Amino acid sequence: MISAARGTRGYIAEVWDAWNRFWFTPADPATLSLIRLLAGSLLLYTHAVWSLDLWAFLGPEGWWPVEFLRNTVHVSRLEDGTLEPVWSTWSVFFWIDQPWQLWSVHVLALLVFTCLMLGFFTRTAAFLGYLLAISYAQRVTPGAFFGLDKTNCLLVMYLMLGPCGARYSVDRLRRMRKGHTDDPPASVSANVAIRLMQLHLCVVYLFSGIAKLEGENWQAGTAVWWAVANLEYQSLDMTWMAGWPVLVAVMTHVTVFWELFYCCLVWNRHCRPVVLLIAFGVHGGIALCMGMITFGLAMIYANLSFVSPQAVRKYCDPLAARIARVFT
């Protein structure tokens, strides 16, 4: 009995140690900073595109009027059967009813995303960027949202938790100009932010894989064909695959198994390169062949959370140093 108790205590201590190492080991903020730079540029571009028809998509009386959303979509059913608006589904755009207000918020948002991309007052920009990204996404949900909005919000939500402007940023250049040339310190919050991003990505792929298991075409190995045969999505004609059923089947099955087992295999250092290579292949393929370039890039940027800071620095530091020499 005593040995069993000791064994249990030892096990718990070991788990607690592993938990601490996983979450609270300080990490170089290089990976987080690179993701900030890339995700910031993506957020800026994807939100700038709303400018082409801002009033129709985000105005109070657009494609999906705010009143319609608040009264019929964002509602919960009470016990007596009546519908009540859900207070927690929020967006700045629910309270805007004048074009000048809408454009003011939009221009502010673009400035915030520019700051985030450049790494200028980065933590503040990341926090405001997160709130603004949610506002846009909630306003067009349902309506015009898709996976891009989910991934944009995922990225910026975790970026704001860590020192994402510690490297590759204007903030870093400003520090260097003031004489703070020492290396940015390893940071626990950088590690927490990256770990959350990694785990969230695992959940994304797990449920995407489980959902595909319900699909008869994913089971039969033909789903990739139905995706590339969709004219509205098509940006590169892949219908030559009609004559390559085995290729279609292999790609379909690999996609399902890769999504299902991503959450296990990506943690193993031997499997990780293969898992990430498939991720770049799948999302790169979606970007090139199905016209969802921004969504493909967003998912690739999220996958970069599994790239070590050392690897990031190896490739990014020389370029960052050149840029820094110009500005300092």
Next chain:
Amino acid sequence: MARRRQELGAKQSQQATPRAAEPAAKPEKPKPEKAKPSKPAPAGGVGWSLWTRLLVSLLVSGHMLAVFVAPWSLMTADALPPNFRLFDDQGNPVAPPPESSREWQKPIVVDWLSSKLTHYQNLVFINHGYEFFAPDPAGTHIMRYRVTRPDGQVVEGTFPDRKTHRPRLFYHRHMMLSEQTAGHGPSSGQNYADHLATVHGGESEVELVFHGLLPPYRVLEETPLDARSTYRVLASLQGKPRVAKTPPVELPPTQPQGAPR
């Protein structure tokens, strides 16, 4: 085991210790006034105090639970027991019992978790699933519209439309408009009809069209992906201008063409 932990801790501490600064500053720059050595990682490779770690552990656990429960709850549904008869003795389908019937089995765990976490999920925008191209890739929905202005001028168009909706992301946003209408019934399509009538200053007619997909053998037989037989009209709606907050736009010089019919 303890020794192994110490080794691991030391190794991680080494990894976490920052490397030399980026070789960025010019050599002629004055020496840094406030330059300090980088903070080394705490002994054992773990940062923050015990209480901070406990608090953050609770927060990240709760957050990850909410992240997990959101797609899980969207994926689960009430189910009928396996012995429920879907067909009668003559082979005719049997209507499912009413929603209030005790026959329905509820996913009680995920429902309970979801009820506790739903507001948090909404606030931080993790209130969605991740069913990319699932359960199966399907055809797309298209909206065709025709607005007749009081002076008899007609505006016709389609969304999404590659010719007018550029860049690609803007096109994709319009594609999502027509896709997500299909999932929310005619009332959301009515909003589009009214919006188009308001913007173009006339009465609108909108058709929700389903564009089906061709199997590989049809493509090998050289049937085009936009063959007439692949389009099917699902619904037609009429719209009238709302009390407009924006003035109607001027007619474009060339009227956009509709999708192949």
